[in-house]
Amino acid sequence: MPLGVVVDLDDTLYPQADYLASAAAAVGVAAGHAGLDGAAVHAALRSELAAGSDTGGTIDRALLAVGVPASALAGLVPPLVAAFTRHTPPRLTPYPGAEEALRALAAAAPLACLTDGNPAIQAAKVAATGLGPLLPVVVVTDTLGGRVVRKPHPAGLLAVSTRLGLPPERLLVIGDRPGKDVAVAAAVGARAIRVRQGEYAAAPDEPRAWAVVDTFPAAAELALDLVGALARG
Known part of the structure; x- marks a missing residue:
């Protein structure tokens, strides 16, 4: 056999860092469309992902890190998670x-x-x-x-x-x-x-x-x- x-x-x-960088950039763009500072969210998310990519809640923590109040997370996180999960990198x-x-x-x-x-x-x-x-x-x-x-x-x-x-x-x-x-x-x-x-x-x-x-x-x-x-x- x-x-x-x-x-x-x-x-x-x-x-995997290449994929995470690409996906974090997509989340930053989506954050900008939602009225947030997209560049700041992008940077904060990359920092969270660098600390541990499979810990969960990275987008939540990134938003908190840039000053988004916890009370606003419920409305902001789902579309940003969708931007992450739907991201299709052109090349890895x-x-x-x-x-x-x-x-x-x-x-x-x-x-x-x-x-x-x-x-x-x-x-x-x-x-x-x-x-x-x-x-x-x-x-x-x-x-x-x-x-x-x-x-x-x-x-x-x-x-x-x-x-x-x-x-x-x-x-x-x-x-x-x-x-x-x-x-x-x-x-x-x-x-x-x-x-x-x-x-x-x-x-x-x-x-x-x-x-x-x-x-x-x-x-x-x-x-x-x-x-x-x-x-x-």
């Missing part, structure tokens, strides 16, 4: 060598992408990277039950296992976050390669991955070696 390779998206295939450039490495993986093993987040946002990101044709299976965990089934919850990886027709322990996960990508692999008895890049590059290696590298191409090379070794028996 072959080994399937499962790749993360954000900060694994491309720098993959990390150097990522496209070639992904192409090699796609030719050698069953391949899938497992990513957390708003489904519309994640679809826009995949399209903007231009990597969609190399990812025959894309599972967005939020479609399986919302934020509560985001990695390291095993639901997403089990869904990938079903889509690829492989037992979960026959998967190899490549991702940047130990607490999500490595942990979700461990939850189903699979291997993981951690890539030290992006927002969580300095995060401690806990839980420990099967291997730790600095770039996605290096991770792909290890994955290809393992695929070949297992195929040879």
Whole structure:
């Protein structure tokens, strides 16, 4: 039975900071249309996102930071959140060598992408990277039950296992976050390669991955070696 390779998206295939900067600019424009200081909201939102991109409530905190009273948030936040979620970046450039490495993986093993987040946002990101044709299976965990089934919850990886027709322990996960990508692999008895890049590059290696590298191409090379070794028996 072959080994399937499962790749993360954000900060694994491309720098998520590029998407966040683009989306924050869109929110700044929408804030200007709402009568706020769009440049100030843009700057405050970028600061909030830099402090932690998946903490939630970033737009609320950005508005408070520029002096918007808490009593006004209920009317202002929803259209700004809509501007963020509907934003379609024109282009997100993959990390150097990522496209070639992904192409090699796609030719050698069953391949899938497992990513957390708003489904519309994640679809826009995949399209903007231009990597969609190399990812025959894309599972967005939020479609399986919302934020509560985001990695390291095993639901997403089990869904990938079903889509690829492989037992979960026959998967190899490549991702940047130990607490999500490595942990979700461990939850189903699979291997993981951690890539030290992006927002969580300095995060401690806990839980420990099967291997730790600095770039996605290096991770792909290890994955290809393992695929070949297992195929040879």
